Amino acid sequence: xxxxxxxxxxxxxxxxxxxxxxxxxxxxxxxxxxxxxxxxxxxxxxxxxxxxxxxxxxxxxxxxxxxxxxxxxxxxxxxxxxxxxxxxxxxxxxxxxxxxxxxxxxxxxxxxxxxxxxxxxxxxxxxxxxxxxxxxxxxxxxxxxxxxxxxxxxxxxxxxxxxxxxxxxxxxxxxxxxxxxxxxxxxxxxxxxxxxxxxxxxxxxxxxxxxxxxxxxxxxxxxxxxxxxxxxxxxxxxxxxxxxxxxxxxxxxxxxxxxxxxxxxxxxxxxxxxxxxxxxxxxxxxxxxxxxxxxxxxxxxxxxxxxxxxxxxxxxxxxxxxxxxxxxxxxxxxxxxxxxxxxxxxxxxxxxxxxxxxxxxxxxxxxxxxxxxxxxxxxxxxxxxxxxxxxxxxxxxxxxxxxxxxxxxxxxxxxxxxxxxxxxxxxxxxxxxxxxxxxxxxxxxxxxxxxxxxxxxxxxxxxxxxxxxxxxxxxxxxxxxxxxxxxxxxxxxxxxxxxxxxxxxxxxxxxxxxxxxxxxxxxxxxxxxxxxxxxxxxxxxxxxxxxxxxxxxxxxxxxxxxxxxxx
Amino acid sequence: xxxxxxxxxxxxxxxxxxxxxxxxxxxxxxxxxxxxxxxxxxxxxxxxxxxxxxxxxxxxxxxxxxxxxxxxxxxxxxxxxxxxxxxxxxxxxxxxxxxxxxxxxxxxxxxxxxxxxxxxxxxxxxxxxxxxxxxxxxxxxxxxxxxxxxxxxxxxxxxxxxxxxxxxxxxxxxxxxxxxxxxxxxxxxxxxxxxxxxxxxxxxxxxxxxxxxxx
Numbered sequence: 001x002x003x004x005x006x007x008x009x010x011x012x013x014x015x016x017x018x019x020x021x022x023x024x025x026x027x028x029x030x031x032x033x034x035x036x037x038x039x040x041x042x043x044x045x046x047x048x049x050x051x052x053x054x055x056x057x058x059x060x061x062x063x064x065x066x067x068x069x070x071x072x073x074x075x076x077x078x079x080x081x082x083x084x085x086x087x088x089x090x091x092x093x094x095x096x097x098x099x100x101x102x103x104x105x106x107x108x109x110x111x112x113x114x115x116x117x118x119x120x121x122x123x124x125x126x127x128x129x130x131x132x133x134x135x136x137x138x139x140x141x142x143x144x145x146x147x148x149x150x151x152x153x154x155x156x157x158x159x160x161x162x163x164x165x166x167x168x169x170x171x172x173x174x175x176x177x178x179x180x181x182x183x184x185x186x187x188x189x190x191x192x193x194x195x196x197x198x199x200x201x202x203x204x205x206x207x208x209x210x211x212x213x214x215x216x217x218x219x220x221x222x223x224x225x226x227x228x229x230x231x232x233x234x235x236x237x238x239x240x241x242x243x244x245x246x247x248x249x250x251x252x253x254x255x256x257x258x259x260x261x262x263x264x265x266x267x268x269x270x271x272x273x274x275x276x277x278x279x280x281x282x283x284x285x286x287x288x289x290x291x292x293x294x295x296x297x298x299x300x301x302x303x304x305x306x307x308x309x310x311x312x313x314x315x316x317x318x319x320x321x322x323x324x325x326x327x328x329x330x331x332x333x334x335x336x337x338x339x340x341x342x343x344x345x346x347x348x349x350x351x352x353x354x355x356x357x358x359x360x361x362x363x364x365x366x367x368x369x370x371x372x373x374x375x376x377x378x379x380x381x382x383x384x385x386x387x388x389x390x391x392x393x394x395x396x397x398x399x400x401x402x403x404x405x406x407x408x409x410x411x412x413x414x415x416x417x418x419x420x421x422x423x424x425x426x427x428x429x430x431x432x433x434x435x436x437x438x439x440x441x442x443x444x445x446x447x448x449x450x451x452x453x454x455x456x457x458x459x460x461x462x463x464x465x466x467x468x469x470x471x472x473x474x475x476x477x478x479x480x481x482x483x484x485x486x487x488x489x490x491x492x493x494x495x496x497x498x499x500x501x502x503x504x505x506x507x508x509x510x511x512x513x514x515x516x517x518x519x520x521x522x523x524x525x526x527x528x529x530x531x532x533x534x535x536x537x538x539x540x541x542x543x544x545x546x547x548x549x550x551x552x553x554x555x556x557x558x559x560x561x562x563x564x565x566x567x
Numbered sequence: 568x569x570x571x572x573x574x575x576x577x578x579x580x581x582x583x584x585x586x587x588x589x590x591x592x593x594x595x596x597x598x599x600x601x602x603x604x605x606x607x608x609x610x611x612x613x614x615x616x617x618x619x620x621x622x623x624x625x626x627x628x629x630x631x632x633x634x635x636x637x638x639x640x641x642x643x644x645x646x647x648x649x650x651x652x653x654x655x656x657x658x659x660x661x662x663x664x665x666x667x668x669x670x671x672x673x674x675x676x677x678x679x680x681x682x683x684x685x686x687x688x689x690x691x692x693x694x695x696x697x698x699x700x701x702x703x704x705x706x707x708x709x710x711x712x713x714x715x716x717x718x719x720x721x722x723x724x725x726x727x728x729x730x731x732x733x734x735x736x737x738x739x740x741x742x743x744x745x746x747x748x749x750x751x752x753x754x755x756x757x758x759x760x761x762x763x764x765x766x767x768x769x770x771x772x773x774x775x776x777x778x779x780x781x782x
Contacts, residue, residue, distance in 0.1 A: 014584070014595040015608040028624040028768075031761065035631035038754075042638050068654060 051079065051101040056113045056137070058153040061093040063117055063135030071097055071113070071137045078103045078139060095137070095153070103141070107149065110142035110162070114154035126157070156181070159194045165215035167273050168196065171227050171257070172294070173280035176207045178231040178255035185211050186230060186258040192217035195257060205295075209280055211257060223271050224262050226287035227280050231255035245284070260287070279350075295346045296368060297326070299415040300382040300396065302341045304422065308394040309384065315345045317398045323347035325396060344415065345382075345396060372416055373409035375400070381407075381421045435529065442532050447539060454542045461549050470556050477560060484560070503541055510538040578772070578779070580616040587612055618770035622699060628765035629692050635754045635761065636685065643749035645731055647738075657751060658682060658727065681727035681755070684720055688762045691717045695769060702777045711771050718766045724759040728752060 058064075061084045071079035079099035087094050099107065116138045118127045130136065137153070140161045159182050160166070176198060185193035193213035201208050213221060233252055235244050257280065277294075281287045306328060315323040327344035349368070372380070379400045387393040398418070407419035461467060513534040551558055579586060585596040585605070589612035596605075596616055605614040613619070643655035656664060658681050665674035691713055697703075698710060731748050738746040 014593060016595055026620045026623055026627070028620070028627045032627045032631035032634065035634040035757070035761075039634045039638060042642075 049101065051099040052104050052107060052149065053082070053096060053098050054079075054107060054149050054151060056095045056097065056151045056153045057087070058093045058095060058115065059155055061095065063115060063130070064093075064095060064137070065134070069134065069136055071099065071139055072116075073103070073139045073141060079137075081137065097137070103139075106141035107147060108142035108145035109148045110145045111148065111151060112140040112142070112154055112158055113137050113151050114157050116157065119157075159196045160212040164212075166193065166212055167215070167218035167221070168210055168212050169218075169221060169271075169273050169278060170276070171209040171211060171278045171280040172201070173207045173209060173229070174282070176209070177229040177282070179209060179229060179257060180255050183231075183255045183257065185213060186256060187213075187217055187220060187260075189258075190217075195255075208277075209257070218273075220261055221259070221271065221273075222261060223269055223276070225259050225271075225278065226262055227257055227259045227278050228284050228287050229255070229280060229282055230258035230284070258284070262287070294348065294350055295323075296349050297344060297346050297415050298372070299412050299417045300343050300345060300420050301417065302343060302384060302420055303339075304384070306341050306343065306384065306394065308386070308392040309343065309396070310393075313393070313395050314387075315347060315396045315398065320351075322351050322398070342412070343396065369409070369416060372418075376407060376409045376419065379404045380418065382418045383421050439532070442535075444535070447535050450539060451542060454546055457546060458549060461553065466553070470553075474556060474559075477557070480560075503545060506538055506541045509534055513538070578775070580776075581779075585614050585616045587614055617772060617776075618768060621768060621770040621773060622696060624768040625692065625696055625765050628761050628768060629689060629696065632685075632758050632761035632765060633689055635758045636689065639751050639754035639758050640682075642751035642754065644727075644751040644755065645734065645749055646747045647744070648746075649744040655749065658755070677727060677730070680724055684724045685758055685762060688717050688721055688724075688766065692762070692765055692769065695771075695774070699773045699777060702780070704778055707774045707778045710774050714766070714769065714771045714774075721759070721763045721766055724762075725756070728756050728759070 063069075064081060064084055066081055066084045069081040070077050071081070077100070079097045081095055081097045083096040085094045085096070086092070114137070115135050116127045116130055117135045118131050119125070138157070140158060142148075143162060160168075179195055179198065181195055181197060183195040184191045185195065193211055195209060196212045197210040199208050211227075231252075233244060235242065237243075309325065309328060311325055311328060313325045314321045315325060323346050325343055326346045329342050329344075331340050331342055332338075333340070379402050380398060381401045381404050383397045383399065383401075384394050385397045387395045401421055404419075404421055410417045513531050516531060579593075580596070583596050584593055586593050587607035587610060590607060590610040592607055592609045594605075594607065594614060596614075606612060607614050618624075640658055642657065644658050644661065645656050647654045647656065658677070662674050662678045662682070665671070665677065695710060695714055698705070731752050734746045735748050738744055
């Protein structure tokens with residue numbers, strides 16, 4: 001400011017700038033403000049659009065790519081895979097995915113996920129589009145249910161998605177046969193459904209198969225519907241020739257189930273598909289045979305002998321077979337030194353048409369026990385009965401005994417224990433053995449000896465010379481007598497003939513009794529009482545005959561003059 | 568301090584002079600220069616001995632660029648659809664893609680132009696701003712060189728935008744393949760422009776003013 005310029009220009013000559021009032025805050029700060037607002041807007045939008053994060057567990061991540069693989073429903077993107085990780089035990093793959101917010105209400109415990117890959121099976125070819133676009137995860141949105149964020153992915157596409165109209169039914173089979181998931185279900189050889197699922201029943205007693213029948217064919221299913229395994233080829237050789245039956249070529253490859261609704265007595269009413277369990281018969285021919293897969297076990301303890309009761313013996317209720325004996329054991333209680341015989345019986349509840357409630361297997365197990373307990377309180381008892389008297393086969397009879405001692409249903413381990421009542425056979429046997437004991441004590445031998453002696457005496461008597469002399473004199477006497485007897489004929493002869501007749505009859509009866517006694521003793525038949533009576537009578541008769549002979553020996557004239565006063 | 572401190576240099580500001588940016592008229596800078604808004608008596612263009620509000624302006628622009636740098640890298644810059652399969656790429660995933668597919672030189676170019684340069688620019692500008700703000704004396708000449716470098720290299724970041732534009736225009740094979748620009752393009756362009764403006768609004772003379780003051 002002090003020095004002059006070298007070109008002679010004075011600093012003071014330079015023009016003064018002019019001045020405008022200044023703004024306090026620079027407008028440039030609007031720029032970061034705008035940037036901040038934009039960033040904030042983006043963040044808010046990202047937050048709003050952020051849907052739920054879910055994890056799906058798969059056996060393998062084949063075809064899946066973190067950050068790229070989509071989750072689709074009806075080919076619309078509903079999410080995207082974010083990470084793919086192995087789980088702790090290296091046994092599964094955990095796929096984390098972020099879903100669009102709109103899908104949130106459909107992520108429930110019934111939602112299913114599976115990987116769509118190109119698949120070529122016996123029945124169908126699917127997912128060819130994924131050959132170009134890569135695999136994606138398909139979703140079957142769940143219905144109402146608990147909100148869920150962790151899912152277990154299916155290894156194969158589900159046979160039926162939730163939006164297909166139709167009904168699921170449950171079947172029960174002794175064995176699976178060649179039925180596979182996805183196998184067709186036929187009605188009059190038209191494919192109306194598919195096998196959805198199968199699993200071993202808890203305990204391994206049977207196989208549960210779940211099938212889906214599309215609407216409107218599910219209307220054909222009622223309580224009289226019979227399902228049978230239509231897998232494979234059914235070749236029959238009979239007098240009419242060779243017959244080959246099959247539902248379709250497809251069932252030969254992957255199995256199948258067919259059904260038919262039979263006309264039948266009983267209710268053909270609608271079924272509750274959630275609870276009713278149909279039986280899956282092994283073949284078409286079997287559907288008319290009732291087979292019972294469901295069994296209800298109970299135990300009955302018997303104190304007496306069970307000779308004649310075998311495994312497989314029927315269990316009847318009022319004469320109708322409802323089950324059979326499955327096991328018999330002998331138990332010894334060391335504490336009170338007592339034997340008892342537990343008999344395990346299996347009842348097939350399906351043999352009983354139950355009105356008034358549904359016949360569901362799992363849920364009603366408790367209810368069934370409660371019902372049995374109620375019946376026991378009403379007097380339900382098990383009883384041993386003789387089926388055929390000759391063979392001595394026993395069966396177990398269940399019935400309501402009104403007068404039975406009150407008892408409660410108890411449990412032995414897992415089996416309910418039915419109280420028992422003594423069988424009528426047992427009572428009969430007791431009285432019969434009493435009779436036999438008494439019969440044994442009878443002096444049969446002595447009676448026989450007496451009888452022999454009597455006969456001997458008679459013979460001696462008949463062979464003696466006295467008798468022949470007597471006969472000669474008797475002859476004479478008779479001649480006299482014949483004249484005399486004409487008058488007495490009406491008096492003495494009928495008596496004599498009656499006496500002889502009676503004696504003869506007695507002899508015959510004695511013979512019969514002897515053989516009967518023999519039989520009786522051999523076959524252990526009852527009715528010995530009569531025999532002893534007869535024998536007594538016979539001995540009495542024999543004594544009478546011997547008396548007569550004595551009398552005649554001493555007083556032969558007694559025939560003519562009667563017994564006389566001295567007798 | 569070597570050549571800086573012992574120089575007998577005189578700046579226009581020290582001499583109380585100011586030059587008009589538009590018509591290059593040299594004026595005397597009186598007290599009024601500090602109090603208000605002077606303007607050129609000849610062409611009426613505003614006069615300022617140093618770039619006006621250089622620090623605060625640069626700070627504002629750098630801050631804005633930093634904010635926008637986040638969506639520019641997080642959001643996808645391209646959406647490639649080929650054979651029905653749509654794929655979104657951010658700048659970084661594009662670099663990774665090129666690197667994995669073997670074109671490492673393209674990956675390098677994109678990495679340098681789109682990630683490294685904007686980032687380095689922002690860092691350098693922040694460093695320069697801090698050094699002036701807190702009147703650091705450390706190596707003013709190197710810092711000036713750094714500034715010149717920043718200003719020169721800034722526009723090359725636009726390469727990424729050009730690549731996207733060219734791709735979008737060229738790859739239009741409907742069903743087979745198509746590329747559309749993603750939302751990050753806009754933010755990325757904004758970052759580049761804002762850093763360029765920030766570099767422009769920074770006055771490197773402030774570095775030397777500090778050095779002078781401290782002497």
